[in-house]
Structure formats: C-alpha cells, structure tokens
Amino acid sequence: AQSHVLWPEIDRITAEQLHYARQGVGEGVWELFAEDGEMRMYKREEEVNGLVVDPLKAVHTVKGVTGFEMCHYFFSPDYRLDWETTIEQMKVLEKVSDDTMIFLQIHKRVWPASQRDALFWSHLRQVPDSRDPDAQNIWIVCNHSTEHHSAPEKSNGKYIRVFLTVALVCQTMIEPPKNGAQITRDDLTCKITYCSVVNPGGWAPASVLRAVYKREYPKFLKKFTHYVYDQCKNKPIRF
Numbered sequence: 001a002q003s004h005v006l007w008p009e010i011d012r013i014t015a016e017q018l019h020y021a022r023q024g025v026g027e028g029v030w031e032l033f034a035e036d037g038e039m040r041m042y043k044r045e046e047e048v049n050g051l052v053v054d055p056l057k058a059v060h061t062v063k064g065v066t067g068f069e070m071c072h073y074f075f076s077p078d079y080r081l082d083w084e085t086t087i088e089q090m091k092v093l094e095k096v097s098d099d100t101m102i103f104l105q106i107h108k109r110v111w112p113a114s115q116r117d118a119l120f121w122s123h124l125r126q127v128p129d130s131r132d133p134d135a136q137n138i139w140i141v142c143n144h145s146t147e148h149h150s151a152p153e154k155s156n157g158k159y160i161r162v163f164l165t166v167a168l169v170c171q172t173m174i175e176p177p178k179n180g181a182q183i184t185r186d187d188l189t190c191k192i193t194y195c196s197v198v199n200p201g202g203w204a205p206a207s208v209l210r211a212v213y214k215r216e217y218p219k220f221l222k223k224f225t226h227y228v229y230d231q232c233k234n235k236p237i238r239f
Ligand SMILES: CCCCCc1ccc(-c2ccc(S(=O)(=O)CCO)cc2)cc1[C@H]1C[C@H]1c1ccccn1
Pocket: 084, 086, 087, 105, 107, 110, 113, 114, 116, 118, 143, 162, 164, 166, 196, 198, 200, 204, 209, 212, 213, 216, 217, 220
C-alpha cells in the first residue's frame, strides 16, 4: 500500500491514533458513562459548530482471543454485517491492499435525525511496541473518513455524511502454562482500547445524539467482542 496516494495520511493518522489510544483516561476530562463486566466506556462532551462530537474511549479485557483475531474480525468486510447492527448497507469501494480498504456504509436512520452514511479508509497493522521490543503482540485497526470518486458527497444528497476517526487497539497477553505445555485459549487475554470521534456531519439534536451514543456504543462493543469470541473459540489460535 506504500504506493497509494493515501499512504502518508494513513501512516500519520494510524500513528496518531495509536498514541491517543495509549493515553490513559486518568488525565483530562474523561467521564465514565457505561460499565459492563470488564468494559469501561468513557466520553468527553465536545461540540463543533453546535454539533455534538463527543470523543469516546472504551477499554475492555476479553479472555480467550488474541489481539490479531479481534482486529481481523473488526477489519474484514466479510463479517461486518454479522456484528454491526446499525448499518443498512456496506460496500468496499476500493481494496487498496490486503491491509487497507475503502468502505462506504449506510447507517440506519436514527429518528428524528436524517439518515447518515460513512466513507472511510480502514487500515490493519501490527505495531512493534517501542517500549517492549519483543512485544510483537499489538494490532491496530484505524478507520478515518476520506473522499472517493465513486461516492461523491453530493451524489444524491440522500444521506448526510458523517466524519469519523476510529481506532481499535488490541494487545495479546499470554499466561504461559506452568509445565511448558502448549498454549491454549485459556492462557490468552486480549486488552482492547476502542477510540472513536464521530462528527454527525449535519445538524442533529444534542439530546438525540447523546442518547444514541449512550445506547449504541456499549451495545456495539459488547456484541462485537462476544461475536469474535464465538467465532474463534473452536478454531486454532492466530497471533
Ligand atoms: C443521528 C446519528 C448521527 C451519527 C450516526 C453514526 C454513524 C456512524 C457511526 C459509526 C461508524 C463506524 C464505526 S466503526 O467503529 O468504524 C465500525 C464499523 O462500522 C462506529 C460508529 C456512529 C454513529 C452514531 C450513532 C452512533 C453509533 C455508535 C455506535 C455504533 C453505531 N452508531
């Protein structure tokens, strides 16, 4: 993908999002708004030109899957409709490379707001951990809004286009079995950080947006992580 025109932006945004995901929720004004088992979901209340664009950061721990498996199912178009309940249509507009694609998604309408679509590049990458060189166990998927000739903004004006930046950062922790036995899924833990900023693109009531975020994000992360566990539990481990 290094040859593609988008590559410099993909490289920059992915590095920025990795750094941002690693920042704790201690500093700054993160507000815990949802908890479910190991999942903690935080938000900051922000508005841009009167539009709610509350940044979201979620941390979660899932046993029995690897960071690669979690990122693979998040990135791949083949499984998206199995776990994403808020999209009506999804199309891969361009396969830039094996680890980079351009998606167009039409999201279900959220009454009373107008229906939205999202056009974004999606990039999957393994990340060498600078602090721990032999920790080759961190994977990231970064999704960032982009433009594309086959999905012009003003195509038919039917949908308002959202602007989003999303990062799913997953680290595999292995509890090596005592007796030198082979690693099983019981020895695996996946530490997840999910960050997202969605600008609704056009006006929507703050109360409606905040209610939707509060309802949809916890549901989405819970459904997605359970889906990946179920898909992987009887399959060989992929690191
Ligand atoms: C009036 C509503 C305006 C905004 C609607 C909207 C659009 C896209 C998105 C969104 C788009 C992509 C991603 S992802 O993480 O890259 C996965 C791939 O699909 C995630 C969330 C969110 C929302 C906001 C509803 C909110 C909401 C929150 C979690 C799920 C669905 N909807």
